[in-house]
Amino acid sequence: MDAPELEGIEVDVFVQALQKRHGYDFSQYAPASLKRRVRQLASQFQCKTISHLTERMLHEPELLPRVLEGLTVPASDMFRDPAVFRTLRENILPLLASYPHINIWQAGCAHGQEVYSLAILLEEAGLYERTQIFATDLSDRALQHASEGIYPVKDAQQWSRNYQASGGGQSLADYCSAGYNLIKLNQRLRRNVTFAMHNLATDxxxxxxxxxxxxxxxxxxxxxxxDRALSLFRDSLVRSGFLCLGLRENLELASTARDFAPFIEPMRIYRVASHVETLSA
Amino acid sequence: MMTPAAIAIGCSAGGVDALQVLLGGLAPGLRQAVLVCCHSRSETTEIFRRVLERVSALPIAEAVERDVAHPGVVHVAPSGYHLLVESDLHFALSADPRVNYARPSIDVLFNSAAEAWGDRLIGVVLTGANADGAAGLRRIRQFGGTAVVQSPADAEAAAMPQAALDVAGADYCVPLLDIAPLLNRLCLP
Structure with missing residues (x-):
């Protein structure tokens, strides 16, 4: 048997063991990235093989939070893709302003950079007082990190440029304090944020x-x-609610995609299609 | 060797010029999927694609997630994402941290492409100023694929091809002008 085939078996066994031992289902993750992340975890825990990682994951339950974080958290930036945040600021928030109370769900919030970006947009639009942000992730450690809002100061310069490019009228420094090579986002920004565990694969x-x-x-x-996640989004959105995805996401193979109408397609902003029954008006 | 099914090309500093020479020399009848990972600071690949379109007989397209690697098409990795190939030859994107300071990273592309195509893959490392692609090229060779490296002396930036030679070695180490004719010879029946 050749090496990739063997490693494929090891990854399958790891995924099965993770589910049986801890109840987290990664069987429907795209294999190439999952395999890469499992490999990185093995090396992070100094395991020679993925089988060794599986053994440790089974017998050392205290590793679980780091395993989940390693399997799920991508890199992100504040105001990543500034044009998207500019569009939210200029085209979407004014439409949301007509609601007396606004609920926003940030699904898969990772380390929270976009949660704070969003909170800043809402502050500047004068909408934050009547907005509730639900920031969810399946990783406990990611949520912890997100709620702390502490990031390396080396990222701040780029984030500041992103903020300006998104149409920000102030300075990003107005929203954070710096020290010890770190920045900490003003904790007032999370006064209407609820951080919660949620797994798009099972919840x-x-x-x-x-x-x-x-x-x-x-x-x-x-x-x-x-497709499952998109159904969940459709069922969670109010009539004509908005969905904002990443700039390079492809919905063509998802049958639920027809329940969303492109609203500002280049920014990957969709609206629940008019034929879809949703929770409420 | 089996007829190759795909060619994966990595480059960095000086890469846009080198790619124009390389793609400009590929035969119009080539049926291999061509994958390009070029480090760049720009936020989209649009200008890059237009530049390549002017010289390439094969169509140029940004690689689309969940789409298949089409034969006879040059797929360019999107800016800001790693490009991976699944074992069923569909593309996947990743927003994971930079690898070798780069996203897209050549190593990430080469590693997954090596597993997907095995000995039916040709990996090409061109000019560049860091070591990205070297480990990936070694992986391509481990899986029976063919390694082509631009002669460092001939490259605008020698570091990347030199690192590839040091880490992976090469089946062919030739000047830029000779790479397209070599690929045509390896790929056409």
């Missing part, structure tokens, strides 16, 4: 949202899991 609808942001999360999913 259901939990809120009624006017806008869902889920950028660069579905790219890690198989076609069928992508």
């Amino acid at each position: 259901g609808v939990f809120c009624e949202a006017h806008l869902i942001l889920c950028r660069n999360v579905l790219i890690y999913f198989s076609n069928s899991l992508q």
